[in-house]
Amino acid sequence: MSSQEQLLEGLNGPQRDAVTHSGAPLLIVAGAGSGKTRVLTHRIAHLMAERGVRPGEILAITFTNKAAAEMKERIQALLGVRAANTMWTMTFHSACVRILRREAHRLGYPSSFTIYDSADSARLMQLVCKEMDLDPKRFPPKSFSFQVSNLKNELVDYDTAAEQAQTEQEKKLAEAYQLYQRRLHEAGAMDFDDLIMVTVNLFQMFPDVAEYYRRRFRHVMVDEYQDTNHAQYAFVRELVGAAEDSDTGVVPPAELCVVGDADQSIYAFRGATIRNILEFERDFPSARTILLEQNYRSTQNILSAANAVIDRNEGRPAKNLWSEQGDGPAITGYVADNEHDEAAFVVGEIDKLTDEGTVTPSQVAVFYRTNAQSRVFEDVFIRTGLPYKIVGGVRFYERKEIRDILAYLRVLANPEDTVSLRRILNVPKRGIGARAEEAVELFAARERISFSRALRRVDEAPGIATRSVKAVQNFTALLDELAEAVPGSTPAEVVEAVLSKTGYLSELAESKDLQDESRVENLEEFVDVAREFEHTFAALLEEEPPDEDEEDGAVPSGTLDPGEPTLVDFLERISLVADTDQIPDADDTGGVVTLMTLHAAKGLEFPAVFLTGMEDGVFPHTRTLGDKTQLEEERRLAYVGLTRAQRLLYVSRAAVRSAWGTPSYNPGSRFLDEIPASLVDWRRAESSLAAPPSRGIGGGRGSGGFGSTFGGGPRRGTGKEAPTLGVGDLVNHDSFGMGRVQLVEGAGDKTKARIDFGADIGEKDFLVKYAPIEKL
């Protein structure tokens, strides 16, 4: 068998076409489970084996590090370590950082620029708004931050924003944008959106740089193309150099191949434009489109359900997933009385499935719309002792203690990083309060120097307490001492030095707060992360051959010195790699049940899937009910959820669900009605509870479609009456179970009760009006 035949073996017709297509831009419309990663990797192999393409000429872009790692792994299996390491297989952001580190000096940034994540940039925007004396009620910094991000995604700079500004809001926004950008630049920092936008600007401002990368990358591939925003689209376009663009110069356009599925676009709320995939043929007139519709993942029943749901979206190009795997079992439906009942059903069912050996825990996933819904499941999983893992939620690098230490590291790597510097100024507490900070800030503004420089001259700052001056000087001395050790130390050693010399660790160790114990553990884990990083980094360097293009004398500039991993390397890794994914391997024997939001589920597959919280107001979410575009995105989310299941699919809802203290009665999700009835076997079709005590429940869809909690009238008075409690009464609490009233105080809505739940839980205080308590 020839190598070509080997590469194409086991691929269906359209897949083969996609692998062997050459020349014109190619759009692969890959339905869920249609083997797109396989096609992509085989296409790369084909390029190299049959068309003489060198690995260094290929750029494969993904959205997540996980997807990049997976692709790299599969390329390695197919083509070997060398090819896998020479190719650029990485996320948009990583690719841009790699380019920017080399070229940043042209734009007045240090090559070791800091990367601000969304929390940092929100903080900076807050500082900017304060500096502008904006009323946070009328001009919320959060909203400004969000809007600036949107503008950057659209490649709108602050000058343009200012020109287009009509209202006072828009004018202030443009002004804040400009100041924000100046502060970023002064801090030697870029936010996530800058990474893309600035790279595009760089290509446009320096044709020689653009040409250098165009020469280098002759093949550009983009995965999850439906999730690209305008800036990312422009980046791809700049890189490829479309044939009809006049400024392409002597380099012919690179071959472009994008893969995506408009039906799985669930990130429009973050700026992704489905337009990019829908209009691919208009953007690249000679383009060819190949449709992958055969699904290798799910049974036909599951696909028919998914197809029927997604078909309700308007203006959608026809696509119909089909499977050769047969109908499979029916979808199981369940209507629970409340969310606890729903969780109990799910756990009971998983218990049954694992007991009879149908699946192992790791083959099961539970999906929900919002993170908050995970609590109830967690409770029940713990109680039944079923092993589980929650993906997402508060991420490791977002924990306070980790961010604090990170801020120290960032300041050491880049002393001008104001946001980080101000974060650690008084952490751990060292007597530098708001007053002192303000004095330094004013002094900096007056002298037109950076905050960091002002800090060094704190003794000159007017109106600052002598005690504070001392405290600041101790602090800068501490920073100097730490900084001195950086050049000769590995990242892990720096982390350890920060932990001990700042007194951060000892403060936590002395604390009696239970939470602080887990903080210490997290910090220990962080040191491990640093050590781990040093090892993998060293391993990578040994394997990676020198950059092939470096010797051809093109435009190499900037300073990159391979060798020991530096602090900057480590920080970059952390900014760009969210959580080295906690999603357990599917082939884990036994293992644990995975719980996650529908968004987190994208790209995964499980033999058994539970889609929970299928209620109008939960999923689709209340906030989307009034907006057709948003509702369609929710529907795509439903489509993504349904198509994760390989064989067993459960859909469930709760008749009553308490949200923020008050119960709400939600009608079943419209997406449930959109699944053909013949495909669902309702284990329990309605709640055993009486209809709720207000109007418009159950049927009322279309007339605004809100859940009853928001049906109109004041919030107070909806739901249940507060029980009248007396000392000694026996009560039942939704999460804590049975307890006895110890004390009652206050009156009316403010009546409080102290309830003793026994040795395990102890006494707790509740607002009787809102607590989920019933008198027994």
Added chain:
DNA sequence: AACCAGTCACTTTTT
């Protein structure tokens, strides 16, 4: 400067 109690707001979130 540090602490506490009251107030508000609350989807999703690859980087």
Added chain:
DNA sequence: GTGACTGGTT
């Protein structure tokens, strides 16, 4: 229920 933020108190 909870976490983040604020304004007043100690």
